[in-house]
Amino acid sequence: MERIRACVVGATGYAGIEVCRLVLSHPALELTMVTDRKEAGTRLDAFYPSMAGACDLVLVQPEADAIAAAADVAFLAVPHTASLALTPALLERGVTVLDLSADYRLHDASVYEQWYATPHTSPELLSQTVYGLPELNRAGLAALAERRAQGEAVLVAVPGCYPTATALAAAPALSQGMATGDLVIADAISGVSGAGRGCNARTHFCHANESVEAYGVAKHRHTPEIEQTLSEVAGREMSVVFTPHLAPLTRGLLSTVYLEAAPGVTAADVQAAYERSYANEPLVTALPAGQMPATSSVFGTARAQVGVALDDRRRRTIIASCAIDNLGKGAAAQAVQCANAVLGLPETAGLLAPAPLV
Template identity: 85%
Template sequence: MERIRVCVVGATGFAGIEVCRLVLGHPNMELAMATDRKEAGTRLDAVYPSFAGACDLELSLPEPDTIAQAADVAFLAVPHTASLALTPELLKRGVTVLDLSADYRLHDPEVYEQWYNTPHTSPELLSQTVYGLPELNRKGILALAERRAAGQAVLVSVPGCYPTATALAATPALSAGLAGSDLVIADAISGVSGAGRGANARTHYCHANESVEAYGVAKHRHTPEIEQTLSEVAGRQMNVVFTPHLAPLTRGLLSTVYLEAADGVTAEDVQAAYEARFANEPLVTVLPAGSMPSTSSVFGTARAQVGVALDARRRRTIIASCAIDNLGKGAAAQAVQNANIVLDLPELAGIDMPAPLV
């Protein structure tokens, strides 16, 4: 099989370099180009010495014409709003785009402008974009695969890390009608790499080490994405209270959701609903009753682990936790999973690995 040429835009960020690492080990992909505006002209292995001997690419500027000449597929690991300028130009030139930013995740451009403080400059693409959470939306991604096979460049909007874990935690209860109200409370904890490669006062070592703190309380930008996804799953408007926390981990993310149980729902009903919903999902493991997931179990992987319980006291609450690697299933590995589906490759190609033992 001819190898698919890949460009990673924003290759020196944490998500971008993780995409590069996965593509280099992928049996059907070739890392043909990597870009970074600040590091253009520098070899990738000079920025990340661990790539010495594995990749001798020189970083380039992200020019659409150059990318289109070098690559069939582009992974955009760029800051929010940066994709708005580049994605339409790549699609016009026949390049399929996997966008890891938030620029095409929200269906309503007015909601996007409200949360990201900038107008959406290509709202016409929103109806053509598929939200790339395969466990919830495989049918839509497969439809993109058909369009691409017919010669059309397509766009996948790769979900954020917090929305991925929160959706996987809440979806079985919502889709099975086990929730008795429209309120979802989500508390999530992420490692510091989720904040990106550029350090700030909150994320440098002296502040983040030996400390856990809530941030973005009642205003985090992933809130409307989570709300949109869970409302679609439930088939009704869901209202989300989302609180993210920063923990002194390099990578890893745990999201715990709380939903009021509908009348008559038992712990056995909840466990059975979760096991049934993810029974055929190769990257999601539902743990046995009484077990809850840990981030170390999914470190460095594309996998997710989910545990669930019913607190029968007082308000009868479904409690579900999902652990993922924020750079794996929460970003790069999920992007590659989507690319595999769109490119008609085995879904787990290049990402089917367990967490390291130590």
């Protein structure tokens, strides 16, 4: 098999180094370039000693011409707004882009500008971009694969960790008529690595340890992304009340959603809907009735687990939880899953390792 050359932009961040780890063990991808603006000139294994013996690449500046000469596909594990400066140039040079930032996830540039407080400098690309949540948008990824097979460089907007878990928790109820109304309430808990490698007062060990804290209440930037996805799934405009929480975990994310149950729907109906939705999904498991997911069960993997229950009292409510690894299915592993899809590879290539036992 001819190897497909891959560059990881922002390789020293937590999501970036996780992409590197997955690419290094991938059966069809070859890691040929790693970049970092601040650490250029440093070997990756000097920055992350765990890479010793696996990768001897030196970090370089993220320049479009150099990336195009060295790679067929680029994973952009960069902060929001940074992708805007690089993605158009890479596409023009024939490099397929998997963007892990939020810069191309929202369909409407004005919504992006409202929530991210910066102009969107390439809104013309939004209509060409596919939102890369494979379990909900496999047809879109297949269309990109056809375009790439015809010689076109394509762009995938890899979803955020909170939107991924929230969408996987809510989608079966919305798509199969189990839920009514236009409101989804989502409470989500993330490990500290979700904030990135840079430390601040909230993510400092002394602050985060032995504490759980809500943040970004009523204003978190992932809210419009979640609303966009759930509206498409439901076929009607949905509103989301989203409250994220920070927990003293290194990695892991659990999102629990609450939806109004449709009249006459039973617990057995809801359970069957979730089992149908994920029966043929290799990386998402609908747990048996009575079981709920735990982040430890998906730690370090590309997998998601979903559990659901019906509170059948005066206000009948569907309660569904999804556990993912925020750096796995919530970032790097999902990016690789999307890359597999658009590159014409098996979707699970390089992603089937189980969670560590301890």
